[in-house]
Amino acid sequence: MIDRNERQNQQVEKWANDYNARSYLVAATGYGKTHVAIKAIQKCNQRDSNRVIHVVVPTTTLKNAWVKKKTGHVDKHKLKNVEVFVVNTYVKLPRKCDLLIADEAHRYTSEDAHYFPKVIGETVYNWILCLSATLEPRHVQYLETRGIRKVDEVTLEECKANGWVSEFTVVNFGVELDEEDRAKYDKMHKSFNQYFAYFSHDFDLAMNCLKSRDVREARARETEIPVDKLYVMAVQWNRNMRERKSFLYHAHAKMVVAKEIAKIQDRHIICFSESVDFTQRLSEEIGETAVSFHSKNGIKANREALRKFTDRRTRVNCMCTAKAMDEGFDAPDADMGIICSRTSKKLQNIQRIGRLIRAQEGKKAIVINLYVKNSQDEIWLRKASRGMKCLWIDDLDILKRLVESS
Numbered sequence: 001m002i003d004r005n006e007r008q009n010q011q012v013e014k015w016a017n018d019y020n021a022r023s024y025l026v027a028a029t030g031y032g033k034t035h036v037a038i039k040a041i042q043k044c045n046q047r048d049s050n051r052v053i054h055v056v057v058p059t060t061t062l063k064n065a066w067v068k069k070k071t072g073h074v075d076k077h078k079l080k081n082v083e084v085f086v087v088n089t090y091v092k093l094p095r096k097c098d099l100l101i102a103d104e105a106h107r108y109t110s111e112d113a114h115y116f117p118k119v120i121g122e123t124v125y126n127w128i129l130c131l132s133a134t135l136e137p138r139h140v141q142y143l144e145t146r147g148i149r150k151v152d153e154v155t156l157e158e159c160k161a162n163g164w165v166s167e168f169t170v171v172n173f174g175v176e177l178d179e180e181d182r183a184k185y186d187k188m189h190k191s192f193n194q195y196f197a198y199f200s201h202d203f204d205l206a207m208n209c210l211k212s213r214d215v216r217e218a219r220a221r222e223t224e225i226p227v228d229k230l231y232v233m234a235v236q237w238n239r240n241m242r243e244r245k246s247f248l249y250h251a252h253a254k255m256v257v258a259k260e261i262a263k264i265q266d267r268h269i270i271c272f273s274e275s276v277d278f279t280q281r282l283s284e285e286i287g288e289t290a291v292s293f294h295s296k297n298g299i300k301a302n303r304e305a306l307r308k309f310t311d312r313r314t315r316v317n318c319m320c321t322a323k324a325m326d327e328g329f330d331a332p333d334a335d336m337g338i339i340c341s342r343t344s345k346k347l348q349n350i351q352r353i354g355r356l357i358r359a360q361e362g363k364k365a366i367v368i369n370l371y372v373k374n375s376q377d378e379i380w381l382r383k384a385s386r387g388m389k390c391l392w393i394d395d396l397d398i399l400k401r402l403v404e405s406s
Contacts, residue, residue, distance in 0.1 A: 001162050007154075008032060012039045015151045021127035024105055024143050026135055027154035029354020030165040033131040034065075037101045038077050040129050044099045045081065051098040055084045056119050058107040062086075091115040095123035105130035106139050120146060133351055156353070156388075166335075168356065168365040169406055172381055174373040174394040175253040185375060188244045195237035198223075198230065210234040248377045249275045249341040254370045257396065258338050259285045261368065262318050264403055267336045268309075269318040272352050274341040276322045282340070283320040290318040336403065337367045342380060366406050368399070 015023050021044075027033050041053055057063050066073045066084040074082050085093070087107070100123055120128070120143070128148060132139070140150070159165045177185060199206035199219070208215040209230055216234075220227045259282065262269055273279045276294045283292035291305035308316040312333065319334075337356045356365040369385075371377045373394065393399060 004032060004162065004164050008036050008039060011036055011152045012043055015040060015129060016043055019149055019151055021099070021129070022147055023128075023149050023151035024130035024132065024135070025151050025153075026132055027152070028156040028159045028165070029133045029351060030358050031154050031159050032164070033133075034073065034103075037103070037129060037131060038073060038079070041079055041082060041099065041101070042077070044127065045079075049081060051081060052096070053079070053082045053099045053101070054090070054095075054097040054123075054125075055082060055101040055103065056087055056090050057084065057103045058087050060086055062103060087119060088115060091118045095119075096125070097123070098126050100125040100128045102128065102130040105132040105143070106135055117142075120148070133354060166356075166358065166363040166365050168353065168367060169402075170353065170367045170369070170385075170388060170390045171399065171402065172369045172371060172385065172390050172392045173257065173399055174371055174378070174392070175251065175257055176373055176394075177251065177253055177375075181252065185244070185247060185372070188240060188247060189376070192237065192240040192244055195233050195240060198225065198233045199237070206234055206237050210238055244376060246275070248372055248375060249273065250278050251372050251377075253372065254340050255282060255285065257370055258282055258340050260396065261338055261399065261403060262286050262290065264400065265317075267317065267403070268333045269336045269338060270334050270356065271318060271320040271338045271340060272342075273320070273322050278340065279320045279322040283318075286318055286320070289315050290320055291316050292320045294322040335363055335365045337365070339367065339369045341377075342369070342384060364406055366403060368403075 011025060015021055015025075021040075025033060025036055027036075037055070044051055044053065055066055057066070063084050063086050064072070066082075068075075073079065074084065095118075100119075102120060105120075120130070130143060130148060135143075143149075156165070160167070193201075196206060199209060205215075205219070209219055213227070213231075216227050216230045219225070219230055223230075225233075255278070258271055262271065262282075263286070271279070271282055271290075273282070276296050279294050280292050280296075283290045291308050293302050293305045293309075297305065305319065308314045309319040310333070334356050337352060339352055353367050356367060369381055369390075371381045391402075393402075
């Protein structure tokens, strides 16, 4: 087994000496990326403690982990020259520093997130360290074209093998739609494919035709379909895609299974969803042992929900959340995750697993992915699960026995 502290020290030395303090670290959630950042800051301060150091994070939750009095990283490690910013505030300020720490770096490289690229692309800095649990090829390209190279990569499997995270099992559980819901889904799916065919089943082409008249005109020349008709087809395709996605996110069959599993005692559970409405309904269905944490609650209500969930003296053992806890939230006692809906992105899957596997003696976590069998939902999950060791089952009694025995 490898000593984690020594590995982190080596990464910082390589960052500082081999890569001129301009690099990114890819490491699974639970490895200790934040500790690497702190070591990098301390390294920077060895020569001059008056250097300006900015830490940029995508959420308030992540900021609080850095700045909370006494227990936050800034106070705990006496990092007096460090300022921490949430990205949507940071991009509105004059941005110049000696060292820039970009936490959750994948969130800074998406062209869809209109202000995130400004952090890396437009901030004036001498040195930079980007941190992420996983990066897609487009993320890597964005960073490396700016001279920011990979210092190291630590996989989830490596963390597990070295005892840096808790033991865990991933179960993909398929649910069946009832006859009425199956008919609804099949109709949606058929309509989606009907319009998708106008764009050769190419997602990027369909989306670009929706956004750009120039692209529509080029497509019209290729297909001899009128430009205005192509726009109508793109709008309808997009509408059908959203309807199908919403239907899968809110599938009643998932609600039934999630509610049943969440009732199992002696587990500390996080239920993940893409939908605030589903999250709230699931929390209400489970009852007084569950709380919800999502954007519509407000800061005060979410803070109280989090307090109840993390305080083992309460009866609450289940937190239902919509996206809000995908990043920057740690619940060391949480040992079961029920993922009710997802995108196809492997990143999201890894982030959610990471919420549950912080190293704790004797802890064995279980992650349950719910999906609708024979649907786009199954395709998304199989794509997100590539390269991961998973159990695929569809018998609820077997699932219950697995949860109770693990």
